Structure formats: structure tokens, C-alpha cells
Amino acid sequence: MSKLKKTPEFKTESEERAFWETHDSSDYLDWSQAKPASFPKLKPSTKTISLRLPETLLDRIKIEANKRDMPYQSLIKAWLADDVDESRRA
Known part of the structure; x- marks a missing residue:
């Protein structure tokens, strides 16, 4: 296996997130x-x-929840x- 690169020090979480969005982690970590x-x-x-919510709708929801x-x-x-x-699948 080739030598792994040293993971840089990050000042912020957003800086680290940006780094990992553009770099392959297998260059820095031995996933095996x-x-x-x-x-x-x-x-x-x-x-x-x-x-x-309208009170009548909330009452109907509470009745349904009670049944369940x-x-x-x-x-x-x-x-x-x-x-x-369901919307995501559509």
C-alpha cells in the first residue's frame, strides 16, 4: 500500500467539510x-x-392517534x- 497523506489541521468544521468534498479519503485513511x-x-x-391548526383538525388527529x-x-x-x-420517490 502506498504511503498515506497527512490529514491537514482544520480551523473550522466548514473548512473540513469543504476539504472532504474535494478529496478522496482513501488517500488519507487506511479503510482496511x-x-x-x-x-x-x-x-x-x-x-x-x-x-x-384548526381545532377540528387537531381533534380529528388526536382521535386517530388515540386509536393507534x-x-x-x-x-x-x-x-x-x-x-x-413519498414525494421524493415521485
Whole structure:
């Protein structure tokens, strides 16, 4: 195997991101030595938003969530994720 290049020092995360977008990591890392990693407690970042809904719509969503034995906000998130995924496939 050829000699690996030294990974440069980066001042910022955006500088590092720009570097890796234009460079092949196999010039800097021996991927044959890589080991699988597991991050079981890693959770995606969330952001709180305010969403105005007609009361009747919210009531209907809560009824549907209750039928499925899940929190109504979780049901809304699931529906939104499904719809976005479906739109990407279209």
C-alpha cells in the first residue's frame, strides 16, 4: 500500500467539510483497518416549531392517534415523514 497523506489541521468544521468534498479519503485513511461503530443512544436533533391548526383538525388527529395508541405529535411527525418520503420517490 502506498504511503498515506497527512490529514491537514482544520480551523473550522466548514473548512473540513469543504476539504472532504474535494478529496478522496482513501488517500488519507487506511479503510482496511476500519471497524464498525455503533451509536445506540444517538438521537437526531429536533427543533420546536409553532403550527396553527384548526381545532377540528387537531381533534380529528388526536382521535386517530388515540386509536393507534400513540401521542398525536408523534403521529403528525410520522405522517409528515411518510409524505416527504413519498414525494421524493415521485
